[in-house]
Amino acid sequence: MVGTGFIGRIHARAARQAGARLVGIAGADLANATEGAEALGAEKAFDSVTELITSGLIDVLHVCTPNHLHAPIALEAMDAGLAVICEKPLATEAPTAQLMAEQAKGAGVVAAVPFVYRFHPMVREARETSLLRAKYDQHPELAEILLATDDATMIYDDMDSTFWGDNAGRGRNWTGRLLELVRSELHMQRTGIPGL
Incomplete structure (x- = not known):
């Protein structure tokens, strides 16, 4: 997971309820990631997003960062062959969102944006x-x-x-x-x- 704030807590809980392990967290810096890992029960804190993505320890990356960081992080993860669950909004501009959709399809990875209210x-x-x-x-x-x-x-x-x-x-x-x-x-x- 990338992001240790409110949405990160929600994603961590949802992942656990689905049977997943929270292997690692990257935050704004290592201190933030360490604090987030302890609070959310992650196995490891990572110094950077790239370190987490390239660790070889994860299959899925949850992107729970400020909105303007969603696209670059998700694109990096998809380039590395990881599935991505990206918090809303997917991107801040339509062409970037389209690029992300094409990247997921081209890389053959699962990419999703959660919509919890859709079927209420x-x-x-x-x-x-x-x-x-x-x-x-x-x-x-x-x-x-x-x-x-x-x-x-x-x-x-x-x-x-x-x-x-x-x-x-x-x-x-x-x-x-x-x-x-x-x-x-x-x-x-x-x-x-x-x-x-």
């Missing part, structure tokens, strides 16, 4: 609401990013929009969940495949 009954119901479509129509420029990354967690920083809410000035209250619904709806419109 409340999410399915919200998908059908006119509010969802109406609010998406106000911001159509997000469509290509949503469809290219199959991702939905974004920080929307237009605080003039009352729809997005403030939540301590970060615009994060329910934006990610809503955008995941929009992404699913757009995917269905484009592919004809329902329920994604």
Whole structure:
């Protein structure tokens, strides 16, 4: 795993519940990785992401870092032949997300982005609401990013929009969940495949 913060703890717990071992952690530096390894029960702390990736000890890399680091770390791991579970958003730009998808396919590795709310009954119901479509129509420029990354967690920083809410000035209250619904709806419109 790369990243020792809140999302790292969630990924560590989920991996253990699925029967995996947490072999190693890389963090911002060795001290951070050591602290994270102790807190999350990892077997080893690594000095760098590259050291973890090239260790030969792991099969899957969980990328739980700040958003701008997702793509370079995931690409490095896929280049090394590792499966990757990358926290949302996959990338910060659509062309980079497309490159990552192509890299996973070309390398023949499994790469995934977790969407834990996708099949929740409340999410399915919200998908059908006119509010969802109406609010998406106000911001159509997000469509290509949503469809290219199959991702939905974004920080929307237009605080003039009352729809997005403030939540301590970060615009994060329910934006990610809503955008995941929009992404699913757009995917269905484009592919004809329902329920994604």
